[in-house]
Amino acid sequence: MFIQTQLTTKKCFNCLNRPVLYTQAPLLHDGAVSKAISDFKYNKKIKWGDFFAYILYRDCKTYIENFDIICPVPLHKSRLRQRGFNQSEEIAITLSKLSGKPIEHLLIRADKTHSQKGLGRKDRLLNLKNIFRPKSDANHQNILLLDDVTTTGSTLYECSKSIKNPGKIGGISVSRRI
Numbered sequence: 001m002f003i004q005t006q007l008t009t010k011k012c013f014n015c016l017n018r019p020v021l022y023t024q025a026p027l028l029h030d031g032a033v034s035k036a037i038s039d040f041k042y043n044k045k046i047k048w049g050d051f052f053a054y055i056l057y058r059d060c061k062t063y064i065e066n067f068d069i070i071c072p073v074p075l076h077k078s079r080l081r082q083r084g085f086n087q088s089e090e091i092a093i094t095l096s097k098l099s100g101k102p103i104e105h106l107l108i109r110a111d112k113t114h115s116q117k118g119l120g121r122k123d124r125l126l127n128l129k130n131i132f133r134p135k136s137d138a139n140h141q142n143i144l145l146l147d148d149v150t151t152t153g154s155t156l157y158e159c160s161k162s163i164k165n166p167g168k169i170g171g172i173s174v175s176r177r178i
Contacts, residue, residue, distance in 0.1 A: 023176075028178060029175035029177040037052075040052070064095070067101060067144035071159075072146045073107075076111065125157075125158075130158070133162060138166040143170070145159050149174065
């Protein structure tokens with residue numbers, strides 16, 4: 001049912017200057033995976049978060065071990081009120097229990113943005129440009145940014161630019177759109 005994929009450590013031209021080392025995503029974002037993530041986010045099927053964390057831990061355990069802390073991508077406070085939860089944080093809670101890595105909320109989402117869904121690469125970058133702000137200092141710890149879906153990497157890129165005093169930065173997401 002699920003297709004496992006690991007993104008390469010090679011970087012494309014657009015990624016060469018990005019501070020995120022690379023991102024791992026064990027699932028392709030299509031069919032059942034897309035539906036499950038949509039149910040999780042928009043139909044409040046919170047238990048999917050546990051399942052996604054187990055998949056991440058099972059398939060990316062060695063990668064996760066390279067980091068000191070897990071930092072879920074923050075939602076804007078109005079979206080958090082509307083949805084009732086942050087999907088990345090829900091995944092991070094279980095992943096933290098499985099991996100023993102603590103969760104640190106290093107960022108805030110300062111501005112409300114339009115949904116990234118359906119936007120192309122250029123519009124995604126513009127939509128997220130400079131919207132994340134540091135909440136606390138990373139104290140040179142190695143940080144694993146966690147998001148539910150990676151499409152162009154714009155969200156993880158903007159998050160990584162905003163972290164104050166990071167060590168190594170990596171990204172992880174449940175699925176990758178191709």
